[in-house]
Amino acid sequence: MQRIKQTTSLMPQDQVFWYLDKQSPKRLHGTIKTDVVVVGGGMAGLSAAQSFRDKGCSVVLLEKNYCGAGASGKSSGFITPASEYNVSDLVRLFGQHEANRLWQFACSGVQSIKKNIEAFGIDCDYQQQDSLLVANSSSAYAKITSEYDAHQKLSYKSQLYDKAALASIVRSPEYYGGVSYPDTFGINTYRYCQAMKATLETSGVQIFEETPVVTVHANGVDTVDARLEADHIIVCVDRFAPDLKLLANDVFCAQTFLMLSAPLSDATIKQLFPDRPFMVWDSDLLYYYYRIIEGNRLMIGGTNLTSIFWGKEQHNSRTMVTALQGYAKKKFPNIVINFEYFWPGLIGISKDILPIADYDSVMPKVYYINAVAGLPWAAALGRYSADKILDKRDDLDHYFSLTRKFPVGLLAQSIVGKRIAFGLSNLTMLYK
Numbered sequence: 001m002q003r004i005k006q007t008t009s010l011m012p013q014d015q016v017f018w019y020l021d022k023q024s025p026k027r028l029h030g031t032i033k034t035d036v037v038v039v040g041g042g043m044a045g046l047s048a049a050q051s052f053r054d055k056g057c058s059v060v061l062l063e064k065n066y067c068g069a070g071a072s073g074k075s076s077g078f079i080t081p082a083s084e085y086n087v088s089d090l091v092r093l094f095g096q097h098e099a100n101r102l103w104q105f106a107c108s109g110v111q112s113i114k115k116n117i118e119a120f121g122i123d124c125d126y127q128q129q130d131s132l133l134v135a136n137s138s139s140a141y142a143k144i145t146s147e148y149d150a151h152q153k154l155s156y157k158s159q160l161y162d163k164a165a166l167a168s169i170v171r172s173p174e175y176y177g178g179v180s181y182p183d184t185f186g187i188n189t190y191r192y193c194q195a196m197k198a199t200l201e202t203s204g205v206q207i208f209e210e211t212p213v214v215t216v217h218a219n220g221v222d223t224v225d226a227r228l229e230a231d232h233i234i235v236c237v238d239r240f241a242p243d244l245k246l247l248a249n250d251v252f253c254a255q256t257f258l259m260l261s262a263p264l265s266d267a268t269i270k271q272l273f274p275d276r277p278f279m280v281w282d283s284d285l286l287y288y289y290y291r292i293i294e295g296n297r298l299m300i301g302g303t304n305l306t307s308i309f310w311g312k313e314q315h316n317s318r319t320m321v322t323a324l325q326g327y328a329k330k331k332f333p334n335i336v337i338n339f340e341y342f343w344p345g346l347i348g349i350s351k352d353i354l355p356i357a358d359y360d361s362v363m364p365k366v367y368y369i370n371a372v373a374g375l376p377w378a379a380a381l382g383r384y385s386a387d388k389i390l391d392k393r394d395d396l397d398h399y400f401s402l403t404r405k406f407p408v409g410l411l412a413q414s415i416v417g418k419r420i421a422f423g424l425s426n427l428t429m430l431y432k
C-alpha cells in the first residue's frame, strides 16, 4: 500500500487552479446595436449566446472578468443531471411525470455539453465517469434505495450496491451502500468555458471580457465605455444580479469549497476506486463530493452549516480545509493524501432550488437565466431561453417563473431576513 508524505502544517494555496494561464481581453467602445446581448460568460451565458447565434441572431456577450470566472469556472465539473435534486427529490416534490420532464431537461444540458466537446474537439479534461450517490450511515441507505426505486420506476439505468458490493468500487469501510447511474462525466469547466468562448467567436458572436455591465435598462445595457442596444437582453449573471440592482429578493448564494490533492500514483487511485473512477457524492444534507481529475489528482468538495449561507467567499478557511482533509482521512483511512489547492465558490440559488428563467416584470426585453444551481441546468436553460424567446417554447415556464410560490414568501423574508428566509425555504424543499 502506497503512503504519500503529508505536509499538514502548510495551508493549501488560495488559488483557483484552473485560472493559472489566461490571456488579455479586447475592448468595447461607443454604441452598438445587436439582436441579442448576453450578460455573463458562464455556462448559462455561453449556452444562451450559442443558442441565439444558432438561430441566426447577431449576438454580443459581455463578461465582467473572463468567461468562466464565476461559479462555472470554479466548479468541480460534475456533469450530471442531479445537481441539487436527485430523481427521488423531484418525484417527491412534483410527482413522477413532472420529475421525468425536469430530469430529462437537465439531461438535455448534459448532452449539449457533451455534444459541444465532441463537435468542437474541446480539450477540457473530459472524463467519462458514472455518478455514484453513497450513504454515510445505515439510516441514509434508505435514501439510496428510494433513489434507486425512483430510477427504476422511470426506467432509467441505475445500479444499487449494498455495503459489501460498494466496497468493490469505492474502497472505503465507511459507506453503507450506493446507487450509480451512467451517461455522466466530469470536465474542467473553466477550460470548457474558455474553449466555448473561442468557438463562439469563430461563429460570429462578439465576446468582450473584462467588460462589466453597469446598468441593465429597458432597451439594452451600459458598460463604462459603451452602450449596447438590443432586441433581447439575456442576463446570466447568477449570484451577481443584486449587484446590478436586479432580483435582489429572488437570488441568494450557497457556498461550497473545493480542495485538490497533489498527483496520486496509479496504485493509489486503484486503492480508492478498485474498478474505475466514479463521481461520488453522499446523501447528507450538506454533502461531500469527490472525483479524480487529470494528473491523477483527487478533487474533494463540501461545505458546513456556518459557511453555506455566509453570503460571501471565505478564503483560507482553515476550518473547511480541516473538514475536507478530515473527510478524506475518515473515508480512506489507509491512504494519506497531500492537498495542494483550496478555494471557495458561491452558487446562485433561488428559494426552491429550481432556476429562475423569466422576463423582468417591467422591462419586457430583459430575460433572466439565474440561480441555476447546476452546470447542465445552465446549459439547458441557455437553449430554453432562445427557444422561448424566438419560438415561444413555454412548457417549463411555471417551474422557472419569478412569480411562482416559494415556501417562504416575501413578507416573511422581509421580517426574518434573506439568509434565514433562503435557508428555511431550501430546507422545506429538501424535507417536504
Ligand SMILES: Cc1cc2nc3c(=O)[nH]c(=O)nc-3n(C[C@H](O)[C@H](O)[C@H](O)COP(=O)(O)OP(=O)(O)OC[C@H]3O[C@@H](n4cnc5c(N)ncnc54)[C@H](O)[C@@H]3O)c2cc1C
Binding pocket: 039, 040, 041, 042, 043, 044, 045, 062, 063, 064, 065, 066, 067, 068, 069, 070, 071, 072, 073, 074, 075, 076, 077, 078, 079, 080, 083, 211, 212, 213, 214, 236, 237, 238, 239, 240, 244, 256, 257, 258, 301, 344, 345, 346, 347, 348, 369, 370, 371, 372, 373, 374, 375, 376, 378
Ligand atoms: C465550488 C463550486 C463547485 C460546483 N460544482 C458543480 C458541479 O460539479 N456540477 C454542477 O453541475 N454544478 C456545480 N456548481 C454549480 C455551477 O457551477 C453553477 O450552477 C453554474 O456554473 C452557474 O452558471 P452561470 O453561468 O449561471 O453562472 P456563472 O458561472 O457564475 O456566470 C455568471 C457570470 O456573470 C459574470 N458577471 C457578473 N456580473 C456581471 C456584470 N455586471 N457584467 C458582466 N458579467 C457579469 C460573472 O463574472 C460570471 O462569469 C459548482 C459551483 C461552485 C461554486
